[in-house]
Amino acid sequence: MGKLTGAEIFIESLYHEKVETIFGYPGGAVLPIYNVLYDAKFEHIMPHHEQGGIHAADGYARSTGKVGVCIATSGPGGTNLVTGLATAYMDSVPIVAFTGQVPRSMLGTDAFQEADITGITTPITKHNYLVQDVKDLGRIIKEAFHIASTGRPGPVLIDIPKDVLLEKCEFLYPKELNLPGYSPNYNGHSMQIKEAAKAINEAQKPVIYSGGGVIISGASDYLRQLAKKGSIPVTTTLTGLGAFDERDDLSLGMLGMHGTTEANLAVSNADLLIAIGSRFDDRVTGKLEKFAAEAKVIHIDIDPAEVGKRVEIDIPIVGDVRRILEKLNPLVEDRSREDWSKQIDNWRKLDDTEVIEKKKLSPKQIIENISDLTQGDALITTEVGQHQMWSAQFYQYTKPRSFMTSGGLGTMGYGFPAAIGVQVGNKDKNVFALAGDGSFQMNSQELATVAKNKLPINIIIFNNGYLGMVRQWQEMFYERRYSSVCLKKQDDCPPGCSSPGDHCPIMIPDFVKLAGAYGIKAKRVSKKEDVRSALEWAINSPEPILLDFIIEEEENVFPMVPPGGSLDKMVLKGDVE
C-alpha cells in the first residue's frame, strides 16, 4: 500500500473495521483526520457538542449492535466525552472514541487544549490507548474494536497526538491479534450448566431475572425458549426491557424500585432465581438481605467480576448468555407450574389500582397511545427521571434493541442525542425521544443536528415544570420542601410559592418556539382529546416533530420501593409513612 500518514491509516483502519457512520466534532488536534475525511466515504454526523456526539454513537451501538464510533479534539473535546464514556461503560455499550492530542513533544507541558485524557478516562473505559508511534496505530485500532465489541462490551478510547497523524509509515492492517491479557470466557462450565438444569427442574417457584446482557448477547429467542419450556415467569431490568415480549403471559415486566407488583413479589417469594446477564444493581435489589431471600440463585454472566459481587451465588456460570442457554435449554424439563402462575396472577391484580382522573394530561395516557400506535415496533430513547420510569412501565416492549436508556449511570441528557444515533442507524424506523422538560435542556442544542440531517425523530416532552423525580423524592422524603426543582422559578416569584402552574406567566423555555428557531415543527398539547391526533401527526410526518405535552405537575411514579427498602414493601400510591 506504500507509505501512509497516521490520518490515512486511521481512515483505512476504519474501512477494515467496516465502519459506516462516524459521529465527530472537529478541532485543532484532529485537523489532519478531518482533512482526510473530506474525501472519505463515511457517513459523518456532526453533533453540536461532543457529549451529544458520543451519546449518539451510544444510541447507534445499542440499537444496531454495531460498534459506535466518535471523534473529538484534544482538551475540552476529550473531556466533553467523559459523561458519554461513563454512560457507555456502566451499560456495557461498545464504542471506540478517538481523541486528538497535542504533539508528542508537547505532552505534559500544559499546551493549548491539552488534557491527560487517557488518565482521566482510565476508570470509565474498558481500555484506552495513547498512540506513541504511528507504526502502532493500525494494531491499536484493530485491538480497540475487538476489545470494545467482545466479551462484556464497553467503550475504548484512542488518544492520538497530532504529529502521529501527520507522520508516515508503511501500512499493513494486522490480521492477527496478540492480546495475552484478554481472553473472555464464552463457554460456560458444563457441570455448572447441569447443576442449573437440575435446580430448575426441582424448583416449584422459579423466576428469571433477565438483564441487558441477554440483549447484548442476542439471546432473546433462547430466553423465550427457556421460559416457555419450564413455564418460568420472566422479569427484566430497565436495560433488559425488550429481551422478553411483554405481551407474553409469562412476562412480569420490570422489577426493582419502580417495578411491577407481580415482578417484585414473585422475586421475593421465589424458591429459585435465575439471573441472566444482569448484575444485581441496587435499584433492582432494594435491601440486599431481603432480595430473593428464599431463593437459590443461579447467575449466568460473561463477566466473572459480576458473579458474587453483591449477592452470594449458589450456581455461578461464567460465559456468554446465548451459548449457555443453548446448552441449558435441552436439559430443562417441559412442565407447567399452575400453582405458581395462579399466585402470580393474583399479584398482578394488585397493580390495577383505580386511576384518579386529573385535570391535566397523564403520562400513562401519552405513552400507552405511543405503544398502541406503533404496536411495539418503535425505537424508544429516554432521558433520566420520572418520564424514564413511565416509559419503562407503560410502553409495551416486544423486541430487543428497542429501548435505549441510561440505566447504570442515570445520565440526564442522554436520550435526545442517543435518538440521533438510533435514527441514523435505523433510517426506516419510528424513533421516539421521550424526555422530561428538565432533562431535554441538558442537550437541547442537538435540535440543530436533527434539523440539519432531517432526522424524522419524534421528540416527546413531558412538561410538568419540575425536575419531577427529585421533586417526588422531596415530596416523599423531605416534607415537600421543594428545593431547586421548579423549572419556572424566578426572582420575582411570590414568596412561599414553590409550585409552577397556569398562573406562571411564561414558559422557560417555550419548547414550541425553541423548535421553531431550528425550523422544526412543533405543537403544544394540553387537552386529553388531542393526544392521539398529535401523536399520529408526528408519526406520519417525514420530518422531525416536537410535541410539548403539558402534564400534571405533581404526578408521581408508582409503585415505588423506597430506597434501601425490601421489594415486598412497595408503595402502590399516595403517601409514605
Added chain:
Amino acid sequence: MKHTVSVLVANESGVLARIASLFSRRGFNIESLSVGKTQDDHISRITIVVEGDNKVLEQLTKQLNKLIVVHKISDLTNEEVVSRGLALIKVTATAATRSEIMQIVDIFRGKIVDVSSNSIMVEITGTEEKVNAIEDLLRPFGIKELVRTGKIAMARGRK
C-alpha cells in the same frame, strides 16, 4: 488481613496507574509495592502488599483480571513462598557504639556499605519480619534515615 498479590503485567507506560486506581477506588492503601522486569522483556511483575478483607480482595482480584494489561494474578498470601525486601538504614554511630552496631549487623548477616565519622549505613535483605527486627534493634542508637523497598515474592518449587 495482610495479602501479598503478585501480578504479571505488560511492560508499558500507564500500567501502574491503572492498577493503583483500582485499589484507590476501593479505599485500599497499598502497603508496599515493587515493580520490575521479568525474564521476558515484555512482561513486568508487580508485587503488592495490601491489608483488607478477603471478600473485598477477591472482588479486587477479579477487577484486576479485567484490565487488558494484566496477564496473570496470583495471591501468594497462603502459598509457600520466598519473600524478600531490602532496606538501607543510616544509624548514628560514635566511637563508643560503632562496634556494638557492627555486631548486630553481623548477626543479621547485613552489610555495612558506608561509614562516616558519626554514622554507619547498613544494607539488610530478608523477610519483612527480619528487616523489622533489625530496625527495632538499631532504633535506640538513633536512625537518621531509612529506606525500604517493596516486598518481592516467588512461590517455591516447581510452580
